[in-house]
Amino acid sequence: MQVMPSSWHKSRSLLITSFEAATHVHSGVSLFDLFQLLELWISWTDFTKAVSACTALHYVPGGSARTIPLAGWELGTALILRSIADAIGGTRLIAALEALEGPQRTQHRALAQGFGVCFLSSFQLVDVSLPALKDTCMSCGGLRYLRSACLSCGLPHNLEFPMLVKLSLPNEDDFIQADATVLEHARLNAIAAGIVYIDTCGHEHNIFKEFGGDIIFLFRNLVHSAGLNGHISEEVASLPSRRDEIQMSLQAARSFAGLIQRWTTEHVRMNNEIEMEEILNIVEALHALAQLGIENDDSLPLATEISAMLTTLEHPICTNTRVRQDDFKTVESSRLKRKKTFASQNSRFQVRDVKRRLQEAILQFDVTDMLGYDPTKRQVPLTDAKHCAHCGKVNSRGVTSCVDCNAFLRARIDYGSLTDALVWSYLFEEIGVPLVCNNADVSFVDVVTILPAVRAYQRIDELGHDFFRLQCYFVTHFIYVMSDWGRHTLRRELFEEELVFIASNLTQVIFMEDPELTGEFLQCLRILGVSRLDSTIWPLIHHAMTYLLELERRHGGQGAWSKRSDMPYDRYHTAYCATVGLMSYGFSQVAIDSSKASSPIPRAFQVRVLG
Ligand SMILES: [Zn+2]
Numbered sequence: 001m002q003v004m005p006s007s008w009h010k011s012r013s014l015l016i017t018s019f020e021a022a023t024h025v026h027s028g029v030s031l032f033d034l035f036q037l038l039e040l041w042i043s044w045t046d047f048t049k050a051v052s053a054c055t056a057l058h059y060v061p062g063g064s065a066r067t068i069p070l071a072g073w074e075l076g077t078a079l080i081l082r083s084i085a086d087a088i089g090g091t092r093l094i095a096a097l098e099a100l101e102g103p104q105r106t107q108h109r110a111l112a113q114g115f116g117v118c119f120l121s122s123f124q125l126v127d128v129s130l131p132a133l134k135d136t137c138m139s140c141g142g143l144r145y146l147r148s149a150c151l152s153c154g155l156p157h158n159l160e161f162p163m164l165v166k167l168s169l170p171n172e173d174d175f176i177q178a179d180a181t182v183l184e185h186a187r188l189n190a191i192a193a194g195i196v197y198i199d200t201c202g203h204e205h206n207i208f209k210e211f212g213g214d215i216i217f218l219f220r221n222l223v224h225s226a227g228l229n230g231h232i233s234e235e236v237a238s239l240p241s242r243r244d245e246i247q248m249s250l251q252a253a254r255s256f257a258g259l260i261q262r263w264t265t266e267h268v269r270m271n272n273e274i275e276m277e278e279i280l281n282i283v284e285a286l287h288a289l290a291q292l293g294i295e296n297d298d299s300l301p302l303a304t305e306i307s308a309m310l311t312t313l314e315h316p317i318c319t320n321t322r323v324r325q326d327d328f329k330t331v332e333s334s335r336l337k338r339k340k341t342f343a344s345q346n347s348r349f350q351v352r353d354v355k356r357r358l359q360e361a362i363l364q365f366d367v368t369d370m371l372g373y374d375p376t377k378r379q380v381p382l383t384d385a386k387h388c389a390h391c392g393k394v395n396s397r398g399v400t401s402c403v404d405c406n407a408f409l410r411a412r413i414d415y416g417s418l419t420d421a422l423v424w425s426y427l428f429e430e431i432g433v434p435l436v437c438n439n440a441d442v443s444f445v446d447v448v449t450i451l452p453a454v455r456a457y458q459r460i461d462e463l464g465h466d467f468f469r470l471q472c473y474f475v476t477h478f479i480y481v482m483s484d485w486g487r488h489t490l491r492r493e494l495f496e497e498e499l500v501f502i503a504s505n506l507t508q509v510i511f512m513e514d515p516e517l518t519g520e521f522l523q524c525l526r527i528l529g530v531s532r533l534d535s536t537i538w539p540l541i542h543h544a545m546t547y548l549l550e551l552e553r554r555h556g557g558q559g560a561w562s563k564r565s566d567m568p569y570d571r572y573h574t575a576y577c578a579t580v581g582l583m584s585y586g587f588s589q590v591a592i593d594s595s596k597a598s599s600p601i602p603r604a605f606q607v608r609v610l611g
């Protein structure tokens, strides 16, 4: 990756400033602000219509506007707004303008800019190679300004896949040669065994005590991943082609239901001294409960109900959002019938009690203890230069090269802390608990503001082994947050950096013999709508799946992808990642038509107001 010269930084930011001034709409809102927000809020089809409606009027003033793209907007702005309203509907246009001018305008603008094209707002970081994304339009050569379409010429942007390098991989085995039916059989068996294995881990007393909330969260992901974008619920009754997916989802839902039952029983007696790890486990469990609409243990849902609820597209977390509750009427009413006779205030387990204790507990912590850095400062966190990016060793002060591996030492983007900040700030807002520690009040938007500066991902040889792995986890968890851990697909144009990074590094993580990252990469590609139709990536996906199958076979074929002597967390987490990766694609099924599947708008694109 090349470093852009500093003159480029300046001229680009100047271009944007003058464009914003020229397209001023009202109350300090420019057309550019409006388009950045609309790009997140409306579908790709509608968005490209809006952009094209706007470029049709783009040359209205004539003269130099014909040769200098984006000049003369100020004269046509009123006409442009009318055309956009015609293209996407007046209500949606007004909702976006209201968001940009209303009481949450600062947050909405931060979200829109945070997810937009890299505008080098990261100038404080001198050693980051930017932009990683191609910012110029392939048709007209102008700056694209937006991700999905060119605001200069109006054409939609076509995402080009990188040339994929195939490394020669270790342990290539006869699985590679096996036919699709044999592989599909092995895949389904490995998934079923994986679910049993994770369930067994969840039932070990010490593992449940320490990681119960995390395991509940992972089972929830397995339940909904089988029905990505609501495929199961729509066809739950009949289609034989969905039979395997329904079985997977139900099997995971049975384990999930059992663990929720146990968790709600055992967590009533939560003591006052809660450690950080336990807090985070509670947040994960509460997120899973919130998605099922569980407030207490009066009437916990059955596995079939869980599976039906979680594989629908609509999102049941209703607080502070515009998600409609009546989508779940059917399931809700059947649960009401089973409701126990005693009143809910006599219930032994109440989510609101747990949340109150959670809120008290986090007040005891410093923000850096929780998230690794303070996101409210809105600066990219950097690692300590003494921390070796290659082997992870923390060296003593004053040395310039690592004493263990001789790698050159310098400060880097702290992707470990960024992952924590992104995940926890999102989850806390989702469960409706403000993330207020003793020295900071953190919101998800705080973390989003620095995204443009950290999405220029680096290769393993640029970054060092240890930090590369942390960067990989950041990439996958960014995709997880945006898709609610694989509950729905994402529009790939908005996640170009991540898609290109994952596709280019899938072979690398197999080469590193890392089943966790291999499984996570597979799942992320599926979330980004990659299918057999993407012919350059498909052979690598196929290869990654055979690697996972082969590894499970080497560990005895019992759903384990790690040694019995490994740490408990590694045992269940590796099994989970491999299982969810295998669940993402079938060997024999027809190509998933991701082009027609319209991805829903991620909840992360909404501003949440708590309290
Ligand atoms: Zn163009």
Ligand SMILES: [Zn+2]
Pocket: 388, 389, 390, 391, 392, 393, 402, 403, 404, 405, 406, 407
């Ligand atoms: Zn080192």
